[in-house]
Amino acid sequence: xxxxxxxxxxxxxxxxxxxxxxxxxxxxxxxxxxxxxxxxxxxxxxxxxxxxxxxxxxxxxxxxxxxxxxxxxxxxxxxxxxxxxxxxxxxxxxxxxxxxxxxxxxxxxxxxxxxxxxxxxxxxxxxxxxxxxxxxxxxxxxxxxxxxxxxxxxxxxxxxxxxxxxxxxxxxxxxxxxxxxxxxxxxxxxxxxxxxxxxxxxxxxxxxxxxxxxxxxxxxxxxxxxxxxxxxxxxxxxxxxxxxxxxxxxxxxxxxxxxxxxxxxxxxxxxxxxxxxxxxxxxxxxxxxxxxxxxxxxxxxxxxxxxxxxxxxxxxxxxxxxxxxxxxxxxxxxxxxxxxxxxxxxxxxxxxxxxxxxxxxxxxxxxxxxxxxxxxxxxxxxxxxxxxxxxxxxxxxxxxxxxxxxx
Amino acid sequence: xxxxxxxxxxxxxxxxxxxxxxxxxxxxxxxxxxxxxxxxxxxxxxxxxxxxxxxxxxxxxxxxxxxxxxxxxxxxxxxxxxxxxxxxxxxxxxxxxxxxxxxxxxxxxxxxxxxxxxxxxxxxxxxxxxxxxxxxxxxxxxxxxxxxxxxxxxxxxxxxxxxxxxxxxxxxxxxxxxxxxxxxxxxxxxxxxxxxxxxxxxxxxxxxxxxxxxxxxxxxxxxxxxxxxxxxxxxxxxxxxxxxxxxxxxxxxxxxxxxxxxxxxxxxxxxxxxxxxxxxxxxxxxxxxxxxxxxxxxxxxxxxxxxxxxxxxxxxxxxxxxxxxxxxxxxxxxxxxxxxxxxxxxxxxxxxxxxxxxxxxxxxxxxxxxxxxxxxxxxxxxxxxxxxxxxxxxxxxxxxxxxxxxxxxxxxxxxxxxxxxxxxxxxxxxxxxxxxxxxxxx
Numbered sequence: 001x002x003x004x005x006x007x008x009x010x011x012x013x014x015x016x017x018x019x020x021x022x023x024x025x026x027x028x029x030x031x032x033x034x035x036x037x038x039x040x041x042x043x044x045x046x047x048x049x050x051x052x053x054x055x056x057x058x059x060x061x062x063x064x065x066x067x068x069x070x071x072x073x074x075x076x077x078x079x080x081x082x083x084x085x086x087x088x089x090x091x092x093x094x095x096x097x098x099x100x101x102x103x104x105x106x107x108x109x110x111x112x113x114x115x116x117x118x119x120x121x122x123x124x125x126x127x128x129x130x131x132x133x134x135x136x137x138x139x140x141x142x143x144x145x146x147x148x149x150x151x152x153x154x155x156x157x158x159x160x161x162x163x164x165x166x167x168x169x170x171x172x173x174x175x176x177x178x179x180x181x182x183x184x185x186x187x188x189x190x191x192x193x194x195x196x197x198x199x200x201x202x203x204x205x206x207x208x209x210x211x212x213x214x215x216x217x218x219x220x221x222x223x224x225x226x227x228x229x230x231x232x233x234x235x236x237x238x239x240x241x242x243x244x245x246x247x248x249x250x251x252x253x254x255x256x257x258x259x260x261x262x263x264x265x266x267x268x269x270x271x272x273x274x275x276x277x278x279x280x281x282x283x284x285x286x287x288x289x290x291x292x293x294x295x296x297x298x299x300x301x302x303x304x305x306x307x308x309x310x311x312x313x314x315x316x317x318x319x320x321x322x323x324x325x326x327x328x329x330x331x332x333x334x335x336x337x338x339x340x341x342x343x344x345x346x347x348x349x350x351x352x353x354x355x356x357x358x359x360x361x362x363x364x365x366x367x368x369x370x371x372x373x374x375x376x377x378x379x380x381x382x383x384x385x386x387x388x389x390x391x392x393x394x395x396x397x398x399x400x401x402x403x404x405x406x407x
Numbered sequence: 408x409x410x411x412x413x414x415x416x417x418x419x420x421x422x423x424x425x426x427x428x429x430x431x432x433x434x435x436x437x438x439x440x441x442x443x444x445x446x447x448x449x450x451x452x453x454x455x456x457x458x459x460x461x462x463x464x465x466x467x468x469x470x471x472x473x474x475x476x477x478x479x480x481x482x483x484x485x486x487x488x489x490x491x492x493x494x495x496x497x498x499x500x501x502x503x504x505x506x507x508x509x510x511x512x513x514x515x516x517x518x519x520x521x522x523x524x525x526x527x528x529x530x531x532x533x534x535x536x537x538x539x540x541x542x543x544x545x546x547x548x549x550x551x552x553x554x555x556x557x558x559x560x561x562x563x564x565x566x567x568x569x570x571x572x573x574x575x576x577x578x579x580x581x582x583x584x585x586x587x588x589x590x591x592x593x594x595x596x597x598x599x600x601x602x603x604x605x606x607x608x609x610x611x612x613x614x615x616x617x618x619x620x621x622x623x624x625x626x627x628x629x630x631x632x633x634x635x636x637x638x639x640x641x642x643x644x645x646x647x648x649x650x651x652x653x654x655x656x657x658x659x660x661x662x663x664x665x666x667x668x669x670x671x672x673x674x675x676x677x678x679x680x681x682x683x684x685x686x687x688x689x690x691x692x693x694x695x696x697x698x699x700x701x702x703x704x705x706x707x708x709x710x711x712x713x714x715x716x717x718x719x720x721x722x723x724x725x726x727x728x729x730x731x732x733x734x735x736x737x738x739x740x741x742x743x744x745x746x747x748x749x750x751x752x753x754x755x756x757x758x759x760x761x762x763x764x765x766x767x768x769x770x771x772x773x774x775x776x777x778x779x780x781x782x783x784x785x786x787x788x789x790x791x792x793x794x795x796x797x798x799x800x801x802x803x804x805x806x807x808x809x810x811x812x813x814x815x816x817x818x819x820x821x822x823x824x825x826x827x828x829x830x831x832x833x834x835x836x837x838x839x840x841x842x843x844x845x846x847x848x849x
Contacts, residue, residue, distance in 0.1 A: 085704030120702055267827070287734055288830040296825035320705030320735060328701060332740070335797045336824060380797055382746035 017044040017393035019062040021372050022052060023069035027341075028364040029348040039069065041370030044392035049364050064395060066387055068379060070344060071364050072127025072371030075326040076280040076311030076351035077143070077234070077260055079134040081111040081118050085322055091115070094134035094316060096141065100174065100181060101194055103164050103222040105141030107132030113151040117323045121314070122148035123397045124325055125373030125386040128158065130355055134316040135167040135236035135260070138187055139194070142222070143234060145355055147371075149391045158357050163234035163258065164226050166191070169242040170291050188245055195253050198223035229256040234280070238263035238291040247275050258354060260313075263295040269306040278354050279303055279310040281346075283324045284332040286315070300330075300346065301337030311351035312343075331380035343380065434458040435808065436472045439482035440789065445764050445778040455486055457785035460807035465779045487759070487794055488779050489535025489786035489804065490741055491766030493696040494650065494676050494730035497525035497738060502541020502549030502580065508587065508594045508601075509608050511642075512634035513549035515541050516575045521560045524822065524830045529738035530556050530812040531823040533801040534731075535786040536567065536767065536776050543582040543652040546595065546605050550638060551650055552577040553770055555786075557806045567772070578674075578770070579642050581605070582652035583661060584708050602661055609669045612639035642671045648771060649673040650696070654708035656680035663691050674769045676730070679712040682719040689723035694769045696730045697761075699747040717761060718752030727757075728765035739823060746795045759794065 019041055026037025028049060038055040040048040048055045057063060084091025093110040096102055111131065112118075121129065132143030143162045150156025166172075174182055181187040201220040205213055225231040233250070237243045238261045250257040259265065261282045265272060272279065281300055288295050296302075303310040312333070314324040326347060334343035352362025360369050373379070374388035389397035435457050442453030444465050454470035456463040464470050472478070501518040503510035519539065529537060535556050541548040552575050553567035563569060568576040583601050588594065595601040615636040622628035641647040651662045651673050659678060666673040675681075675695045681688065688695060697720070703712040713719075720727040729744040731737070736744075741762070748758035767777025775784050785808040792799035801823070804812035814820050821829050 085702075086707055086710060087705050088707065117702060117704060264827075285737065285740065287737065288825055289734070293830045294825070294827045296829075298824050298826070317705070320709060321701035322704035323702045325701050331797050335800075381795075382743050382797055383750045383795055385750060 017370070018042045019064060019370075019390070019393055019395065020055075020057045021064050021066065021069050021374065021390065023066045023374070025068045026364070027068070027070045027344055029071050029345050030363040030365050033341075037069070039364050039370075039372055041372075041390070041393035044370050044394075046364060046366055046368050046370050049366060062395075064374065064388055064390070066374035067377055068375040068384075069364075070125070070373050070375070070379060071348040071362060072369075072373050072389065072391065073125050073327060073347045074311075074351040074355070074362055075121065075126050075129040075131070075314050076346075076354065077313035077315060078121075078129045078131040078323065078326075079316040080121060080129055080131050080314070080323050081113060081115055081146070082107065082131060083134065083316060083322065084112065084115045085117045087319070087322055094132075094140075095136045096133075097137070100138040100172070101190065102137070102141055102219070103139045103226070104218040105133055106161070107142050107144040108153050108157065108160050111144070111146065111153055113146070113153065113156075118148055121323065121325065122389055122391075123386060123400045124327055125375070125379070125389055126326060127371040127373065127389060127391050128352075128357075128361055130162055130313075130351065132162070133165045135165065135171050136316075137167060138172045138181060138190060140165045140167065142231070145357060147391055148389075149394070149396045158360065159355065161225075161231060162355055163232045164222060165260075166233055166235040168235060168237040168246055169239055171236060171238075184242070184245070188249060191249060192252070195223060195227065195249075198227055199253075202227060226255060227253065229254075232256040232258050234258045234260050236260040238282070238295075240264040240267040243268050244271060247271060247277065250275065250277075261292075261315075262299070263292040265308075266296060266299050266302045269302060269308065272308050273306055277308070278350075279308060280313050280351070280354065281310050283313060283315045283326075283329040284336075285324070285329060297332060297336040300333035300343070304338055304342050304346075309350055309354065310346055311354055312346050313351075327379060327386075328382065331382065334380045340380070434463060434473045434476040436476045436478050437481040437486060437789070438472070438478055439480060440484040440486040442779065443485065443487040443759060443794070444780065445488055445760060446780055452482075453486070455481075455779065455787065457805075457808045460785055460809075462779055462781050462783050462785050464781055481789060483791075484802065485790040485793060485799070486779070486787055487790070488763045488777055489788055489806065490533045490762050491728065491764075491770070491772070491777055492529070492534045492537040492731050492733070492738065492741060493674065493728050493766045493769045494698075495529070495534075495537045495539055495733045495738065496542070497529050497537065497733050498523050498539055498554075499525070500539050500541055500552075503545045503547070505592060508545050508604060509547040510545065510549055510635070511547055511579065511608075511638040513541070514552070514574065515539060515549055515577070515580075516552045516562055516566075519552070519562065521562070521565055525733060525738065526556065526565075527812075527819070527822040528830070529731075529733065530804050531801065531814075531819065532731075532738040532741045533788040533790075533804050533812075534738055534741060535788075535804065535806045535811075536770070536772060538578065538650065538730075538770055540578075540580045540650060543580070543586040544589075546581060546583065546587045546601055547608070548580045548582065550574070550577050550647070551580050553772070555784075555806060556804075556811060558809060558811050578648040578650045579638065580650050580652070581673075584652075584654050584658040585706070586652065598658070598661070602665065605665060606668070608639065609643070609665075609671075612636050612643055613669070616640045616643055643669060645670075645672050648769075650676055652676045654679040654712075656683040658708075659684050660687060663687065663693060666693070667691075677709075677732070678716060678720075679709045681716040682713050683711075685716075685719040685723035685725060688720065689725035694726035694728070694765075695720055696728050696766070696769050698730055698732050698736065699744040700736070714747050714751040716751075717748040717758065721753050721757040721761075726765055726768055727761050728769045729761045730766075742794050742799070742801075743797070746797070749795060755795065762794075 079094040082094040133141030147156035349362040370393035377384035764777035
């Protein structure tokens, strides 16, 4: 009996992982828009993409129709799942305040996939989030990548370790008198010392005879991963001076870095371009005060113009809205000089590339995960609805919770 | 009050005389735009004529344009009334301090920085009338001020109206729920205590009001002047609208009860749980000033916030307007809320009214602003596309017949798109947000 149940359940699950999407406008992020296009998903993977006339849909397969379909959106940087909806001490795990440098903190050990904000983002077409420790400490911890339908971290994790999150400037300044780092100079000095110590640790590891290796040091182990370019340093910096400090540090230690935020990135385009640094741009509608006072709605368009790869992000919010919606941040950039296709790419394929997961995600191409977002109009219009979210071929949301509920 | 109006008339005339001559001498005609007058159907290829700071005519192709009028080609543009923001913190307002939970005598007008870039950003966002309020960390945090975003950097230049006693037209800010609760000082620690403290003050004000009445014209019998009581008497007499911050369904109903108990006129602000109690709000004839936030949460009281609030209130037949709560949402993209409203089930008409005429009604300014109607103030915006579209830019903002924002001017464009120098003087915003954030941990 129980075996039969299991079999039935499995069969249902497998059936659920196969479906087709037929869209009036199919944006694949990998080529020009396809009018009346079909994405065929079988066993969770995309098996065909093309004009309806060219893609044969197996008989009996569910065909989900929509006006517009795009790849499932990839949020380039978030703290969702760690910074919970209620914003009370018990559900805020994105920043540990006990020390300024704690690279050993892993996002997977803190993520709550059942926080309502994760489901909220999913209902708007976001299928993958790069989330984890937030800005606010010199090194706050690690980030990871997970699908938004995963209620537990036992499934849906795309990358258990993605990047190591750092912050420069006011955001990392200690709020307590007499506690480091109190200045910008001190911040870089501390990071330099930390990286030098990690270099030393790596050397000892390499040179030690078997059985005589130095004692394990989780903090240094993570930084050795950074030095070996196994993990990029995701550094939040907004002021031009801090961005340039970051570039110097990266050069000194030959690090793989990604600039997070970058409110003044438009002032140092040439330097970013020369350093071949990618940017996970601050939310377009970030509040313009403090270090972000000079933020511009046109930075995305300027990065695009300079040929600097960039991704959108929802970022971290300490108050309301508790999470931003990356789709709408991209929309505002699309309304301020960035072409539609470029904006869509910065919500899909580019973040997937930055995260090293473009072999699986980020575009609608044969062999990739069956992650699709469906809309009833231009996804960037605020009045448009997401009418379906598909993850691994499963329709996980049939639309947003925006209608007037029954009372 | 009414008999004082003639005395005010010369002052108003003087105010108009200070406007740029271009807004005065010749009528101006904006020709060829799609006009959304708010009152009445949308007009394709419309004509808007303004003069002396007022609207002369609104109509279709055949609308007569006075001889000598300055014509502006507005083909391809959309013209609608200037937006009315019924709840904002532009100009770095400060109200009550931490010495007491109820401070009716404190005036936000005594704190404003009218050179703040936030004022310019509001103009860039198409806002022409705005209720600037103190924060929500008190049961009663002081008198608000209604601004008209004319050119200028003084209170007199930007006041919606200067009253005969020298104060400026505005409302009274109140709050309940967690923001106005504190564990320290003379502040209430519970909801019931919050209501009790408010009730106590209004009873006192009723008493003061009675003494004033009994004294009549006899100065010897008058009670000693009490600025706090004077302000509350204005509230009791309906001369000063209460703008009441309230989120949770039970807190909303508490506001309704207190309003009925003391007979004061109140507008509900934020009203995060409006979708739960929309019928009660509508039945009581209460107006709501709501906000669309990108996601629910961020504090306990907004965990159930829904974008459907506008639709629920509209459906229930209640008056509903939108606000920015700037800096909670940026004045520059105020119009986004109309699109969000439609997304969640509002009618297009209802959502556009909620940006304009309904906001005016919430501030009792519907006779002056909020729609394009002959005789009303010539406050309007020119858009590059439909106001519900993300791709629409506000090209020009006009207040009383004078252009106060022009996207074609690079210096002014900076305030719309941001960049170096666009918000240099908003350092104190950090302080405001930090205060708000502190209050979430309760």
